[in-house]
Amino acid sequence: MATVYLIGVRGIPNRYGGFERLVEVLAPHLANQGHDVTVFCNNDPPVNETGADEDRWMGVRRRFISVRSSGPLGTIEYDWRSFKDVPPGAVALIFGYGTGIFQRYLKQHNVPHAVNMDGIEWRREKWGRIARIWLRWNERAAARQADILIADHPEIQRYLQEELGKDSTMIAYGVDxxxxxxxxxxxxxxxxxxxxxxxxxxxxxxxxxxxxxxxxxxxxxxxxxxxxxxxxxxxxxxxxxxxxxxxxxxxxxxxxxxxxxxxxxxxxxxxxxxxxxxxxxxxxxxxxxxxxxxxxxxxxxxxxxxxxxxxxxxxxxxxxxxxxxxxxxxxxxxxxxxxxxxxxxxxxxxxFLWRRILGQYDDVVAGLLQARH
Structure with a gap:
C-alpha cells in the first residue's frame, strides 16, 4: 500500500468542477484500497467548515492550505505550498500542469508522480500573451519531469506525442x-x-x-x-x-x-x-x-x-x-x-463509468510504486 498525495484541486467535496469531481470520487476509492490518502484543499469556509489544519472526510485526510495572495499568484502560492508538503517516499497524483515547474521539487525528494495533463490549456482564448507563455512553459516542464502522463482524450494523447514527444496513459472522465x-x-x-x-x-x-x-x-x-x-x-x-x-x-x-x-x-x-x-x-x-x-x-x-x-x-x-x-x-x-x-x-x-476509470487510476498508482523502488 502507498502514501498518496493528490495535488491541484481546490477542495473536496466538489463545489467547483471537473477535477474536483474526479478527486471526490478517486480519493475515497484509493483510501478504500488501503492507501493513506491526502488531498490538499483551500482553507476557505465552503471547504474548511471547522477551521482545523486538517481533518478526515470519507477516509481521506484533507489538508488545508492558506494563501496570502489572490488570483493567479494565489494559485501559484497554493500549489507551491502543496508540493512542499509532500514527504519523501510518497507518490503523488497531480491534476493540471499550471505549475509544472514545481514538480522538480518532487523529483529532488524521491516522489514519483503522475500528471493529468487536462486540455491544451494555453490555447484557450481567455488567456493573454504572458499567461500563454507561462502555461506552455509549465506544460513542457510537467511533461518532462512526470513519471507518468495521463491524457483524458485520444486527441490529448496524440498532442502529447506529436508536440512534446511523450507517451501517455489514456484515462477519461467518469459518471456514476x-x-x-x-x-x-x-x-x-x-x-x-x-x-x-x-x-x-x-x-x-x-x-x-x-x-x-x-x-x-x-x-x-x-x-x-x-x-x-x-x-x-x-x-x-x-x-x-x-x-x-x-x-x-x-x-x-x-x-x-x-x-x-x-x-x-x-x-x-x-x-x-x-x-x-x-x-x-x-x-x-x-x-x-x-x-x-x-x-x-x-x-x-x-x-x-x-x-x-x-x-x-x-x-x-x-x-x-x-x-x-x-x-x-x-x-x-x-x-x-x-x-x-x-x-x-x-x-x-x-x-465512461467510474468503475472503469478508477481501475485505470489503480494501475497508475501501481506504476508509481514500481518507479519508487
Whole structure:
C-alpha cells in the first residue's frame, strides 16, 4: 500500500468542477484500497467548515492550505505550498500542469508522480500573451519531469506525442452507474422545474468563455424561429464576455448557476435540445454528464466532442450559427431522438463509468510504486 498525495484541486467535496469531481470520487476509492490518502484543499469556509489544519472526510485526510495572495499568484502560492508538503517516499497524483515547474521539487525528494495533463490549456482564448507563455512553459516542464502522463482524450494523447514527444496513459472522465437510471424525480424541487416541462426549452450549461461558443449559440437562437425558449445556466456576471451576452440577448433566459446535481440532470433530460459548445480541451465532464442524463445533444463539431459522443448516432453537431439554427427549428423525430439518447447512454456504459476509470487510476498508482523502488 502507498502514501498518496493528490495535488491541484481546490477542495473536496466538489463545489467547483471537473477535477474536483474526479478527486471526490478517486480519493475515497484509493483510501478504500488501503492507501493513506491526502488531498490538499483551500482553507476557505465552503471547504474548511471547522477551521482545523486538517481533518478526515470519507477516509481521506484533507489538508488545508492558506494563501496570502489572490488570483493567479494565489494559485501559484497554493500549489507551491502543496508540493512542499509532500514527504519523501510518497507518490503523488497531480491534476493540471499550471505549475509544472514545481514538480522538480518532487523529483529532488524521491516522489514519483503522475500528471493529468487536462486540455491544451494555453490555447484557450481567455488567456493573454504572458499567461500563454507561462502555461506552455509549465506544460513542457510537467511533461518532462512526470513519471507518468495521463491524457483524458485520444486527441490529448496524440498532442502529447506529436508536440512534446511523450507517451501517455489514456484515462477519461467518469459518471456514476445510477446517473444512467431515470429514478424517482417526483421529489425534486426548483423554480426552473416548475417553469419548464418536458421538451419545452433548449439548454446551455457553460462558463462564459469564448471557446464555449455561447455567442454562436445565442446568435443561432436569434436566427431561428425561437420555437422554444433558450435557457442558459452559469454565472454570466463574472466577466465582460458574459455581461455583454446578457445585455445583447434579452430574449434569452439567463437563470444563473444550478449546483444541485439531480436538479441539473433533470433539466438536461427535460430539454428539447442540450447545446454543448465547448471547442477546446479533452473529455469534457459536462458533456458526459448530459449524455448519461438522457439529454439530446447538439455539440460543437470538433474531434474532442466527436470522440466522446462516439459519432453521429448519439447526437447532432454544429459548426456555426446557421446549422445550429436549423437544428433548433427542426429537431429530430421522437423515434430518432430516442435512438440518439439510447446510443449516448450506451457510450457512457462502454467508455465512461467510474468503475472503469478508477481501475485505470489503480494501475497508475501501481506504476508509481514500481518507479519508487
Amino acid at each position: 452507474d445510477d446517473a444512467l437510471e431515470s429514478g424517482d424525480r417526483s421529489s425534486l424541487s426548483h423554480p426552473l422545474l416548475s417553469q419548464f416541462p418536458d421538451q419545452s426549452f433548449s439548454l446551455v450549461v457553460a462558463r462564459p468563455e469564448p471557446e464555449n461558443q455561447i455567442h454562436v449559440t445565442l446568435d443561432a437562437f436569434e436566427r431561428s424561429g425561437k420555437k422554444h425558449p433558450m435557457v442558459v445556466l452559469g454565472n454570466f456576471e463574472v466577466n465582460e464576455y458574459g455581461r455583454q451576452l446578457r445585455a445583447k440577448h434579452p430574449d434569452v433566459h439567463f437563470a444563473g448557476g444550478v449546483y444541485n446535481a439531480p436538479v441539473l440532470n433533470e433539466l438536461r433530460r427535460r430539454s428539447s435540445l442540450y447545446i454543448h459548445g465547448h471547442s477546446v480541451g479533452g473529455t469534457n465532464p459536462s458533456l458526459i454528464e448530459a449524455m448519461a442524463a438522457g439529454a439530446l445533444l447538439v455539440a460543437h463539431d470538433n474531434p474532442f466532442n466527436r470522440w466522446v459522443m462516439g459519432g453521429d448516432g448519439s447526437g447532432l453537431f454544429f459548426r456555426g450559427a446557421e446549422d445550429l439554427a436549423v437544428h433548433l427549428d427542426n429537431p429530430p423525430s421522437p423515434e430518432v431522438r430516442a435512438s440518439m439518447i439510447a446510443a449516448a447512454k450506451q457510450r457512457c456504459v462502454d467508455q
